[in-house]
Amino acid sequence: MSESAQFQVNSSLKGEDVDAINRDFYGRFNYPWLPMLLPTAPDPAFWPKLTCQEFGDFTHQAIRPDARIWVAGCGTNQAALTALRFPGATVLGTDVSTRSLEACQSIIDQTGISNLTLEQASLNEPRHFEAFDYVICTGVIHHNANPELPLQTLSKALRPDGVLELMVYNYYHRMHTTAYQKAIRLLGGSPDRPDITTELPLTHDMIAGFNGGSTMQAFLAEQQDLPEAAVADSLLQPVEYSYTVATLNQLAERCGLALHHPVFNQFDKLSGNSSWQTELPPTVAARFAALDDVSRWQVTNLLMMEKSPMLWFYLRPNQRPRQTEAEVNAAFLDTVFIKTNACAPNYILSAESTYSRSDFQPPLAQPPLPVNPSARAVFEAHDPSQPIGAAFARAGVDHTNITDLRRQLTTPAFPYLVAKS
Numbered sequence: 300m301s302e303s304a305q306f307q308v309n310s311s312l313k314g315e316d317v318d319a320i321n322r323d324f325y326g327r328f329n330y331p332w333l334p335m336l337l338p339t340a341p342d343p344a345f346w347p348k349l350t351c352q353e354f355g356d357f358t359h360q361a362i363r364p365d366a367r368i369w370v371a372g373c374g375t376n377q378a379a380l381t382a383l384r385f386p387g388a389t390v391l392g393t394d395v396s397t398r399s400l401e402a403c404q405s406i407i408d409q410t411g412i413s414n415l416t417l418e419q420a421s422l423n424e425p426r427h428f429e430a431f432d433y434v435i436c437t438g439v440i441h442h443n444a445n446p447e448l449p450l451q452t453l454s455k456a457l458r459p460d461g462v463l464e465l466m467v468y469n470y471y472h473r474m475h476t477t478a479y480q481k482a483i484r485l486l487g488g489s490p491d492r493p494d495i496t497t498e499l500p501l502t503h504d505m506i507a508g509f510n511g512g513s514t515m516q517a518f519l520a521e522q523q524d525l526p527e528a529a530v531a532d533s534l535l536q537p538v539e540y541s542y543t544v545a546t547l548n549q550l551a552e553r554c555g556l557a558l559h560h561p562v563f564n565q566f567d568k569l570s571g572n573s574s575w576q577t578e579l580p581p582t583v584a585a586r587f588a589a590l591d592d593v594s595r596w597q598v599t600n601l602l603m604m605e606k607s608p609m610l611w612f613y614l615r616p617n618q619r620p621r622q623t624e625a626e627v628n629a630a631f632l633d634t635v636f637i638k639t640n641a642c643a644p645n646y647i648l649s650a651e652s653t654y655s656r657s658d659f660q661p662p663l664a665q666p667p668l669p670v671n672p673s674a675r676a677v678f679e680a681h682d683p684s685q686p687i688g689a690a691f692a693r694a695g696v697d698h699t700n701i702t703d704l705r706r707q708l709t710t711p712a713f714p715y716l717v718a719k720s
């Protein structure tokens with residue numbers, strides 16, 4: 300049995316059963332709920348360039364402004380958010396849930412998005428072949444009967460030079476949720492098939508009154524003030540697999556894909572658990588530094604456990620050469636960047652749950668200057684006529700944490716610097 304199969308909810312269900320269960324579940328609980336802001340782009344090349352930089356493409360070739368993008372398992376708003384960020388691209392959003400697609404269509408109607416098509420379809424049935432430059436699939440495949448099937452579908456849909464942005468659950472983040480889901484299924488009297496009608500009221504009672512004294516008690520108490528969709532997504536998921544870096548890497552290889560580089564996502568940015576480096580005694584640190592990228596990430600995953608970053612990565616077809624993190628860092632130091640100073644308007648959610656465009660154009664880099672003192676020193680020492688390596692030297696910042704500094708200056712989560720074309 301593979302490691303990923305050891306702790307999961309409901310491995311016995313068939314693919315088509317799980318599609319039907321997911322359709323019902325996401326029909327009942329709209330996930331995710333409406334965001335307060337829908338950011339736009341200052342120009343069609345802005346977000347494609349920042350995205351390319353995160354996986355080491357400082358020439359911005361892999362995702363062009365007019366890319367073909369697929370948001371697979373798009374839920375209620377991810378396809379709309381993507382179409383707004385990539386206004387020159389042609390975007391397809393698909394999901395099994397009719398209700399999620401209706402919610403997304405309503406955003407399209409309110410914002411006039413014209414580069415997005417929505418379709419109801421399951422990832423368990425491949426329909427696209429070498430068709431997309433960029434595929435985004437976050438929080439989806441681990442809810443399927445056999446996650447390898449939807450990942451094969453995504454792999455087949457990528458162009459040979461394409462990029463997949465994939466997020467699956469981190470095993471160490473899902474210990475409480477998976478344990479709770481298994482327990483409530485037994486308590487609800489339906490261990491083999493979720494029965495939300497029974498499990499939801501029981502869950503409200505558990506959140507209000509479970510006094511077991513374990514970390515589960517604290518975890519359930521944290522759910523108290525969350526929206527029902529968030530509670531359901533955490534505690535009542537019908538099917539849930541979780542992974543470590545190593546088991547995700549094995550899954551990727553079976554699907555003809557390779558892990559390229561981690562994505563600095565908004566959740567890790569908020570929690571502060573974004574670094575794949577870990578503090579180690581000097582004797583151990585040298586061994587850590589000598590490992591290949593995937594092994595290093597796995598060590599961080601194993602040692603940092605619940606504080607390790609999410610398993611959110613860029614993957615590419617594995618017949619394509621992969622740049623190591625060290626190679627990306629070297630290319631970064633040799634690249635000439637310009638400060639973006641970019642601003643763009645948002646669509647803002649009203650109390651009536653409708654969106655309207657605001658005239659205010661906030662800076663896209665938030666906060667406007669890097670918080671990390673070393674990243675800030677490099678940013679302030681930066682001279683747009685020289686490679687960024689010169690700014691490290693001028694600021695007296697060594698290269699010890701270069702991966703984290705690069706990520707905190709040049710990625711979509713920190714859009715401070717864009718490479719000169």
Ligand SMILES: C[S@@+](CC[C@H](N)C(=O)[O-])C[C@H]1O[C@@H](n2cnc3c(N)ncnc32)[C@H](O)[C@@H]1O
Nearest residue numbers: 325372373374394395396421422423437438439
């Ligand atoms: C947790 S939500 C994530 C939504 C979105 N990707 C995001 O990150 O905001 C999972 C979504 O995947 C969809 N989904 C699950 N299995 C699917 C499948 N086999 N094909 C298409 N959509 C699927 C669900 O209907 C749901 O909308």
